[in-house]
Amino acid sequence: MPTNQGSVEQTCFFSCKRNKTQMGSCCYIPSPSSSHLLATDFFSWGFKSSKLPFLQKRRFDRSQRASKICGYYGLRTPPYKLDALEPYMSLKTLEIHWGGHHRNYVEGLNKQLEKNDILYGFTMDELVKVTYNNGNPLPEFNNAAQVWNHDFFWESMQPGGGDMPKLGVLQQIEKDFGSFTNFREKFVEAALTLFGSGWVWLVLKKEERRLAVIKTSNSTCPLVWDDIPIISLDMWEHAYYLDYKNDKGKYVNVFMNHLVSWNVAMARMARAEAFVNLGEPKIPIA
Numbered sequence: 001m002p003t004n005q006g007s008v009e010q011t012c013f014f015s016c017k018r019n020k021t022q023m024g025s026c027c028y029i030p031s032p033s034s035s036h037l038l039a040t041d042f043f044s045w046g047f048k049s050s051k052l053p054f055l056q057k058r059r060f061d062r063s064q065r066a067s068k069i070c071g072y073y074g075l076r077t078p079p080y081k082l083d084a085l086e087p088y089m090s091l092k093t094l095e096i097h098w099g100g101h102h103r104n105y106v107e108g109l110n111k112q113l114e115k116n117d118i119l120y121g122f123t124m125d126e127l128v129k130v131t132y133n134n135g136n137p138l139p140e141f142n143n144a145a146q147v148w149n150h151d152f153f154w155e156s157m158q159p160g161g162g163d164m165p166k167l168g169v170l171q172q173i174e175k176d177f178g179s180f181t182n183f184r185e186k187f188v189e190a191a192l193t194l195f196g197s198g199w200v201w202l203v204l205k206k207e208e209r210r211l212a213v214i215k216t217s218n219s220t221c222p223l224v225w226d227d228i229p230i231i232s233l234d235m236w237e238h239a240y241y242l243d244y245k246n247d248k249g250k251y252v253n254v255f256m257n258h259l260v261s262w263n264v265a266m267a268r269m270a271r272a273e274a275f276v277n278l279g280e281p282k283i284p285i286a
């Protein structure tokens, strides 16, 4: 079980379905807002993955032309060791949740994309929006959204997290919810009243220019409504059952007290403010 800290293994490739020796590798471009931004590198042969069956080191034959192009996504590791959230989220939970469920979403998505080259070349953010298809989701949507959701969720936590947000995030929460206590109550209530499996989010609503707590069912993610996610909490049973059995209240409170990363929330808010003006417009006067 890999436990490398803060690393990302991202691979994709293009291939000819008639001849799988026609293959190159892609390079990963780290992006703070997108988990999977991929760009082809036609002059680099080597790439690594122990999981995807097609990702074996092969030579690219320039004399042959590719007839079909497929994009593949890698399983991104959480930005901490798998036991780093102990005792609040156990190593066993991370091994099963990240190493099992999250991995299955990635592999399921890659299998689907193999059959649909129309969906080649999107970042994960784009793929989620495109496969949502304006409310008539394509078959790839569930896996794509769950890959995105889980990448976002791991990064919404940190060892030594919890407590109170600071500076701008705290000010915006106080402005939009009245107080941090009010926000916290809304977030916990949303988690506990979510029917079935799903997610709870703190999002920045672009049009209303305010923060809001929302909940989504199954794999749905707020990107599809053009909200900007700031924090998420996985409320699927696989996220908490090993550690908390059916005590969802304890799980949610532990998340708020010890796991949520307000540092990450602060960085996400700072980026979001490039797209949403949370104050009065300040237009320079010539």
Ligand SMILES: [Fe+2]
Pocket (backbone or CB within 6 Å): 097, 101, 150, 234, 236, 238, 239
């Ligand atoms: Fe999950």
